[in-house]
Amino acid sequence: MAEFQEISKLSALHPKPAGLVLQYGTSGFRTNAKQLDHIMFRMGLLATVRSKKTKATIGVMVTASHNPEEDNGVKLVDPMGEMVTQDWEEHATQLANADQEDLLTALKNIIEKEAINMSQEANVFVGKDTRSSSASLSQAVLDGVSALGGHNYGLVTTPQLHYMVCCQNTQGKYGEATVEGYYTKFCQAFIQLTKNTSNRTDDQKHLCLDGANGIGALKVREMESHLKKELQISLNNDGSKGRLNHQCGADYVKVQQKPPTGVKINPGERCCSFDGDADRIVYYYTDSEGTFHLLDGDKMATLISTFLKELLTQAGLNLKIAVVQTAYANGSSTHYLENTMKVLVRCTKTGVKHLHHVAQEFDVGVYFEANGHGTVLFSKAAEEKIQQLAEDTNVNDERKKAALLLRNTINVINQTVGDAISDMLLIEAILAIKGMTIQQWDTIYTDLPNRQLKVKVDDRRVIDTTDAERRAVTPAGLQEAIDNLVKKYRQARSFVRPSGTEDVVRVYAEADTQESADALAHEVSLAVYRLAGGVGDEPKPL
Numbered sequence: 165m166a167e168f169q170e171i172s173k174l175s176a177l178h179p180k181p182a183g184l185v186l187q188y189g190t191s192g193f194r195t196n197a198k199q200l201d202h203i204m205f206r207m208g209l210l211a212t213v214r215s216k217k218t219k220a221t222i223g224v225m226v227t228a229s230h231n232p233e234e235d236n237g238v239k240l241v242d243p244m245g246e247m248v249t250q251d252w253e254e255h256a257t258q259l260a261n262a263d264q265e266d267l268l269t270a271l272k273n274i275i276e277k278e279a280i281n282m283s284q285e286a287n288v289f290v291g292k293d294t295r296s297s298s299a300s301l302s303q304a305v306l307d308g309v310s311a312l313g314g315h316n317y318g319l320v321t322t323p324q325l326h327y328m329v330c331c332q333n334t335q336g337k338y339g340e341a342t343v344e345g346y347y348t349k350f351c352q353a354f355i356q357l358t359k360n361t362s363n364r365t366d367d368q369k370h371l372c373l374d375g376a377n378g379i380g381a382l383k384v385r386e387m388e389s390h391l392k393k394e395l396q397i398s399l400n401n402d403g404s405k406g407r408l409n410h411q412c413g414a415d416y417v418k419v420q421q422k423p424p425t426g427v428k429i430n431p432g433e434r435c436c437s438f439d440g441d442a443d444r445i446v447y448y449y450t451d452s453e454g455t456f457h458l459l460d461g462d463k464m465a466t467l468i469s470t471f472l473k474e475l476l477t478q479a480g481l482n483l484k485i486a487v488v489q490t491a492y493a494n495g496s497s498t499h500y501l502e503n504t505m506k507v508l509v510r511c512t513k514t515g516v517k518h519l520h521h522v523a524q525e526f527d528v529g530v531y532f533e534a535n536g537h538g539t540v541l542f543s544k545a546a547e548e549k550i551q552q553l554a555e556d557t558n559v560n561d562e563r564k565k566a567a568l569l570l571r572n573t574i575n576v577i578n579q580t581v582g583d584a585i586s587d588m589l590l591i592e593a594i595l596a597i598k599g600m601t602i603q604q605w606d607t608i609y610t611d612l613p614n615r616q617l618k619v620k621v622d623d624r625r626v627i628d629t630t631d632a633e634r635r636a637v638t639p640a641g642l643q644e645a646i647d648n649l650v651k652k653y654r655q656a657r658s659f660v661r662p663s664g665t666e667d668v669v670r671v672y673a674e675a676d677t678q679e680s681a682d683a684l685a686h687e688v689s690l691a692v693y694r695l696a697g698g699v700g701d702e703p704k705p706l
């Protein structure tokens with residue numbers, strides 16, 4: 165076929181370095197940008213055949229999100245804006261690792277296995293973040309799709325690309341498939357939600373935002389006029405001078421448990437940080453003594469699910485609500501959700517794709533990773549019931565008001581994926597409606613002190629886990645060592661897992677005091693270093 169000749173010709177411009185093996189990880193392929201050119205080209209090919217298979221538009225996002233500037237990555241976005249399915253992740257890994265001369269055979273195998281009609285039209289949306297390597301790498305993706313007509317969106321946040329793929333495949337039902345359509349949809353919902361909170365002062369409308377020197381900063385600037393001053397953002401780390409994710413951004417703030425370097429924060433001021441591609445957000449403030457307080461994904465899940473549960477009760481709607489978390493969820497949050505709020509809590513493996521699928525099992529599924537990546541999913545039936553009630557002329561004022569608030573809440577949420585911009589608008593609206601300060605939100609429950617560390621090992625795949633990553637199955641003796649260390653501390657918990665986005669093993673520990681959490685995290689790191697092939701210097705105490 166002519167297409168295959170074209171692919172042979174173009175693939176020679178994007179050769180695979182011999183011997184390089186990469187895996188489709190937590191969120192696609194991710195490594196140093198220098199190693200990714202052939203991967204991008206091949207993901208362009210794969211997205212095209214995925215599009216033919218699904219007869220729908222497929223997204224390709226070029227980003228390494230929270231990783232450092234020199235890294236990059238790529239992931240595929242499925243028709244409803246969700247992550248690509250597991251069996252296609254496997255196709256992706258196979259295609260990525262085929263030797264240069266075997267590329268066509270690998271591609272033909274996928275086409276055959278999936279029974280793809282190659283004469284079917286294809287449509288691919290390509291987006292990229294602001295990394296310096298993203299321009300040429302997204303061009304490599306476009307080379308992969310060029311024979312079949314892809315659409316280049318240029319600079320967008322990851323969630324904007326997910327949103328546009330969904331809009332395109334729902335013929336505009338979810339919204340207009342443009343960046344402008346995105347701002348219109350979410351900002352209008354925000355204005356509607358906050359319209360009866362007009363006595364808010366400018367101080368209450370003010371939010372200090374760290375854009376991680378990434379694409380989120382550019383997009384917030386573009387969006388600002390749509391907010392009609394109902395949210396007044398002072399933007400730091402807007403990309404004009406600092407480096408992407410360097411001493412700033414959601415991952416830095418969450419892991420280091422401190423504000424971004426160089427940002428002046430007034431005591432009590434409400435602040436938040438995006439990550440490099442704006443799919444994560446965390447909130448924080450410092451108190452009058454200068455102590456830093458973090459409100460992470462767990463705190464957001466709690467605030468949002470409390471708000472939704474109250475509205476569902478007021479609306480008299482019997483819908484099943486659940487919160488989906490991962491092993492990183494602070495023990496206090498799970499305890500509060502289960503015992504005080506009495507909502508169902510589920511735990512999954514790390515990775516939005518895992519949380520998203522579990523959340524789909526409920527009428528209202530609130531999912532958040534502690535690192536600030538999350539959203540809310542409403543089942544079709546739930547949306548219809550809310551819509552009917554909002555339009556019903558025979559219901560009392562209280563139920564009607566609750567139904568209208570629920571309807572606008574649905575519209576302010578990007579249900580395709582965790583989205584820092586949409587989450588920010590939702591949290592800001594909830595705080596405004598409840599007349600709540602960030603300090604009041606923070607006191608809903610108190611986090612157990614915790615610590616996250618990274619350990620470098622020779623091959624992180626030696627660690628295999630089970631029970632939603634809460635227990636290590638291999639290497640031998642590691643879990644036993646962790647169990648024995650955990651016993652030494654009060655209210656303690658710890659687990660380890662290989663990262664799917666960085667070449668490290670992640671260690672998490674929590675306990676009754678910060679000293680204990682730090683000591684436990686250090687001791688567990690040492691166990692990983694000794695039993696799982698640590699490289700470089702032994703981990704030092706904090």
Ligand code: G16
Nearest residue numbers: 190191229230515516663664665666
């Ligand atoms: C990605 C995923 C998240 C995950 C994070 C860290 O986030 O989308 O679900 O929590 O990586 O994953 P890991 O611990 O496996 O490295 P992002 O914001 O980098 O796309």
